[in-house]
Amino acid sequence: MRVTERNDGLVDRCGEVRGAGGAGRAGEPERVVVLALDGVYPFELGMPSRILGAADGRYSVVTCTVDGRPVRTNADFTVGVEHGAEALETADTVVVAPVAPVAPARVPPDLPDAVAAALARIPPDARIVSICTGAFVLAAAGLLDGRRATTHWQVADAFRRRFPHVDLDPDVLFVEDGRMLTSAGAASGVDACLHLIRTDHGSDLANTVARRCVVPPFRDGGQAQFIEQPVPEAGPASTxxxxxxxxxxxxxxxxxxxxxxxxxxxxxxxxxxxxxxxxxxxxxxxxxxxxxxxxxxxxxxxxxxxxxxxxxxxxxxxxxxxxxxxxxxxxxxxxxxxxxxxx
Structure with missing residues (x-):
């Protein structure tokens, strides 16, 4: 398995090493806060609630925006949430959902002040997960500097140009490096969520959740992103x-x-x-x-x-x-x- 697991020796607020059971506070479910930014992909936005929410009450999943207001999706509707960035202060795990456009070369080099301020509210011991282009947000905040990470293969070149201090591996489904877990496009977010369950509570529960959600129970994080490579168009004197x-x-x-x-x-x-x-x-x-x-x-x-x-x-x-x-x-x-x- 090519997933990197660098143990930073992080300790949660209960004094327990993170990953020893997944609970942020004794006797309570792991608190997962999903951050939705303007242009969010609705499919991926719902993944943590759907997958982690099927884990027999082991996780409590809430969604927030930077100001508690509705955000536009990349589809033809907006989503409203009940929480603002203050929810991030209570998180044991934070998930940053992907944002449009798919070619984030157009994303500003610097994070908007409101987004930077929201990310600054994440506790220093919280686990942080990105799905697809959510890695651009974490990288822009400097959270991935010096770490291995991944994102969707289509935007790998743009990512490398923007963030040369991140060790990008675009050929895998997800990468875990210390408290950072980055995943590639779309369904790899499901793989990442199942990996959290498997890490926190073991394979039996992860497999049960996979059956409930009718998804493959395990795809190795080091597995390639199955990129299609079509034959180029013919041209003069072509092969x-x-x-x-x-x-x-x-x-x-x-x-x-x-x-x-x-x-x-x-x-x-x-x-x-x-x-x-x-x-x-x-x-x-x-x-x-x-x-x-x-x-x-x-x-x-x-x-x-x-x-x-x-x-x-x-x-x-x-x-x-x-x-x-x-x-x-x-x-x-x-x-x-x-x-x-x-x-």
Whole structure:
């Protein structure tokens, strides 16, 4: 598992090490405060209440805005809440929901004063969670400096430019570093919430909550974000026709010579042009396509791992396991268990 767990030795207000049970005060549920900012995504905003609220009363979830007033969502409605930023002062865990636009390069370099003031009210021992572009808010406040973090893969470049002091890993579902837990886009917020339950109260309760909410019970935080990589559009003297030809023959032992011959180019010219168009070497691209096809067969068929390996062009099941794990951080069995379970 590639999730980083850096123990800062944080102690909660009861004098207990955080994570030892999840309760902020003895005998009371963990107090979770969700911060909704202008432009919030309503789907992700409701995640903590839906997931943590299904954990047999172990969490008390409230939602706040910086001033207690309604906020616009990125949809065609606003949401009203009952709490202002003062709720953050009582939090054991704070969740920052994502905000629009999805391309936060347009977010001001500095946080609005009201948002900065709200974040300053979070207790120093509180656990802080972000979902998707919520990481931009935490980073702008300096809370992620020197830490590993993640956000949605589509905005990773913008994040890196804005926050070079954050160790961004855009290839995972969530990252835990000390009291900071950042997650990627949309459904990875569910994974992060289940991770909180699992950390605080164990796998049995987390699995029970997952069943109640009809979601996969466990996706490793180090698992890749399953980014689609479509074949680029064809152009003059393009290698697109050869890529299409190769995709129909993934089960064959294709070589660079085979590909160049089909494209009627020299090896050197083909390799250079291929890389210019795709951004990968032909060999690396073939591996990606074989892994992608293997994933489809793991989801949609009952073929054995060895049978799938043969159909997608890997010599053995062991080779498929190696390449799948390198690509997305999980085994074929784990991948199939997760995705066949939700078909």
């Amino acid at each position: 697109a026709a050869t890529r299409a030809w190769a995709l129909e023959r993934l089960g064959e032992p294709l070589t660079l010579t085979d590909l160049a011959a089909h494209a009627r180019m020299s090896l050197r010219t083909f390799a250079r042009r291929f890389h210019d168009e795709v951004g990968l070497s032909p060999g690396r691209w073939l591996i990606q396509q074989r892994v992608a096809h293997a994933r489809h067969l793991l989801e949609a068929s009952d073929l054995t791992v060895d049978q799938i390996a043969g159909r997608v062009g890997f010599a053995t099941g062991a080779s498929l396991r190696q390449h799948l794990h390198a690509a997305i951080g999980v085994s074929p069995q784990a991948y199939r268990k997760t995705f066949q379970a939700v078909r």
